[in-house]
Amino acid sequence: MRVLQKKAPCNFLVFGLGYDSFMRAVLNHGGRTIFLEEDQSWIEQIKKKQPTLESYYVVYSTKLHQADKLMEIGMGEDCKIVVDPRFSKCRLSLKGLPNEAYNMEWDLIMVDAPIGYHDEALGRMGAVYTAGLMARNREDGEIDVFVHDVDRVVEDKFSKAFLCEGYFREEEEKIRHFTIPSHRNPS
Numbered sequence: 001m002r003v004l005q006k007k008a009p010c011n012f013l014v015f016g017l018g019y020d021s022f023m024r025a026v027l028n029h030g031g032r033t034i035f036l037e038e039d040q041s042w043i044e045q046i047k048k049k050q051p052t053l054e055s056y057y058v059v060y061s062t063k064l065h066q067a068d069k070l071m072e073i074g075m076g077e078d079c080k081i082v083v084d085p086r087f088s089k090c091r092l093s094l095k096g097l098p099n100e101a102y103n104m105e106w107d108l109i110m111v112d113a114p115i116g117y118h119d120e121a122l123g124r125m126g127a128v129y130t131a132g133l134m135a136r137n138r139e140d141g142e143i144d145v146f147v148h149d150v151d152r153v154v155e156d157k158f159s160k161a162f163l164c165e166g167y168f169r170e171e172e173e174k175i176r177h178f179t180i181p182s183h184r185n186p187s
Contacts, residue, residue: 001027003144003177004108013106013134015127016113016148017043022050024110031107034100038114038122056098060114064123067154074129074162082136082183092129092162105138112148116155124149128158135163135180142181144169150176 004012004024009031014024017037025033035055037043043055062070070092073079079090086095086102109131114122128147135143147159151174160168163178170177 003146004028007107007144010107011104012108012110013101013104013131014110014112015124015131016110017046017053017055018112021046021053021055025050025053032104034104036097036101036113054100056100058094058098058114059096060094060122060126062123062125063119064116064121064125064154065119067123067125067158070125071157071161074125074158079129082133084137085130085133088133090129090133092126093133094126094130097130106134106143108144108146109134110146110148111155111159116149116152123154125154125158128155129162132162132164132180136183138182139184140182142179145178145180147176147178149174 004027008028012028012033014035017035021035036058037055038058038060040057043057074092079092085093111124111127111131116123131145135145145163147155149155150159159176167178167180169179
C-alpha cells in the first residue's frame with residue numbers, strides 16, 4: 001500500500017470489504033474510500049465495528065465456472081470500446097454498481113472481491129474488467145489498479161488480459177499492480 005500512502009488523500013475504490021478495510025480508509029485520510037461488497041450481512045457486521053466506512057452492496061451475475069466463456073466474450077469488439085461501464089455493451093462490464101462508483105474519477109482501484117475460490121463462487125471477472133474500463137475511461141492521467149490473489153487462475157488471466165501486461169508495474173504477496181493511462185478520445 002505504498003502507492004496509497006504516496007497518493008493520499010485520493011479517491012480509492014475497493015471491490016471488497018474486509019478486516020483490513022479500516023486500515024485502507026485510514027491510510028487515505030482526507031480522501032474518499034468506498035467499498036463494494038457482495039454480502040449484505042458482512043456489510044452490516046463490519047459497519048457495527050466501523051460505522052464510518054462507506055460501503056455499498058453489489059450484486060454480481062457471474063459464476064467462476066463461466067470464466068473461460070467470459071474471457072472469450074471479453075476479447076470481442078464490444079469489450080474493446082472505452083466507455084462508461086454503465087453504457088458498455090460488454091457482458092463483463094458491471095452496470096449495477098452504485099452511482100458513487102461511476103461518478104468519481106478514481107486514483108486507485110483495488111480488486112479484492114467478490115469471492116472467487118470455488119466453481120460456484122461469483123468470481124472477479126467482471127470486477128477486473130470494469131476496473132480496467134474505469135481506468136481507461138478516466139478523463140486524463142492514469143489510475144493505479146491492484147488485483148489481489150493473482151496466484152489464482154482467474155485473477156492471473158483476467159488481470160493480464162484486461163489491465164494489460166504492458167501496464168504491469170510489480171507483484172508482491174499475491175497483489176499485482178498496474179498503472180493504466182486514460183484512453184478516452186479527446187472531444
